[in-house]
Amino acid sequence: MTTTPRVPAEGRPAPLTGGAGSDGVLGAIREAILTGEFGPGQRLVEADLSARFGASRGSVRAALFELANEGVVERVQNRGARVRAVTLEEAIEISEVRMVVEGLCAAKAAERITDEQATELRALGSAMRAAVSAGDVMRYSELNQRLHGRIRQISGQSTAAGVLERLRAQNVRHQFRLSLIPGRPHVSLAEHLAIIDEICARAPEAAERAARRHLLSVIDALASAVH
């Protein structure tokens, strides 16, 4: 509390989305957190946010509640909200859960994929390969996210998709850090291509194994970041 500054009241007087609706505020705050503008541990005072985004305190309040159960924000009774600081241990836990759930999605996707979708997935794989060759980390990261999203979609497992979406939101920071490790994209790419291959081959069990192998590699990378 003593070291965490409050959100600055000035800087951008007009709201980002133009409107003052709670939906706009939700997106605005979430983006501010995800882009790192509001760092981990940052206090989120309702009145300040209200002034900054030009929305009523009620809207801000509702948004904070929503973010709280997305796991992006922590709330304590009568003590307000702050940006949740996800520890490395938690990041590993999250990745472990992702490992098994993404494995399920991969298996389901392998069972249901159409030829058309397979073509699309392979195209995504090629694009990722190109991005790694070009050393374009941002683009690779974006394609990576798109691939995982597409697999979830193809799997038709909306429950699993919901769980994963929620977990992803909590983990973006660590996720992003990983991709900055030298040599990491190269390893990651191979694993992704393996997942794509197995799904397109309509081999559920192999696809699940490939997905789990990939996440296991992510976990290892995270764990080795513990000094």
Place this chain on the structure above:
Amino acid sequence: MTTTPRVPAEGRPAPLTGGAGSDGVLGAIREAILTGEFGPGQRLVEADLSARFGASRGSVRAALFELANEGVVERVQNRGARVRAVTLEEAIEISEVRMVVEGLCAAKAAERITDEQATELRALGSAMRAAVSAGDVMRYSELNQRLHGRIRQISGQSTAAGVLERLRAQNVRHQFRLSLIPGRPHVSLAEHLAIIDEICARAPEAAERAARRHLLSVIDALASAVH
């Protein structure tokens, strides 16, 4: 909308918890849904609930939002909330996710379990066996829930625990129905004992397989309920 009655305004004039705080209302509404007092599809009108539980509309509103992202209640913009009716297909989806996540917990538990905890788990197993022999479905159902909870706890995987807790809340109705199927408890018991054995034997992979086998059996039972 035409066939779903509103929640009756009378019946229990005084609030259940004594207070009018949002926390009490949340618990009260949740319990009313879980006990089946508010059936699936039941409309939840804020003003009515407010009158019934003696809380302000704001508190009820907050509670409904919370329940909505627990997945127990459905909300549509400007059209209010209603008790979510989980279809059989969704119940199967939920069980599939549970399958892999409980598998993870079982594996983790097998890695971390202490001798003391092993003793406790085996005792739970004996109690379940006794309950099945006695034909006490309610007690078996309760022990069942406690076993799964204890395994989650031993696993130390709080992220997975959170995911499972959330999924369980959506599925209690189907879960309960299953245990009423003749012969089902007997099958279920054997699977549970197998999970306990493998965890106590500190065999992570075998424990995961046992947990998945159990949930797969649940899924089959659910699927066969589709006429």
Place this chain on the structure above:
DNA sequence: TGAGGCTAGATTGTCAACATTATTGCCGTA
């Protein structure tokens, strides 16, 4: 000088009134 209590400020929690939106039943018209 240190501990305990106390007051002032800041922040969240709650509430009731108002605005907005969707539904329903009715009426006029072809």
Place this chain on the structure above:
DNA sequence: TACGGCAATAATGTTGACAATCTAGCCTCA
């Protein structure tokens, strides 16, 4: 009689003000 618009009603969404709660700094007293 069937259809399309329209007004009345019911419910939710929003806002601003008030009450309860927590934190921090100060002051007293042993």
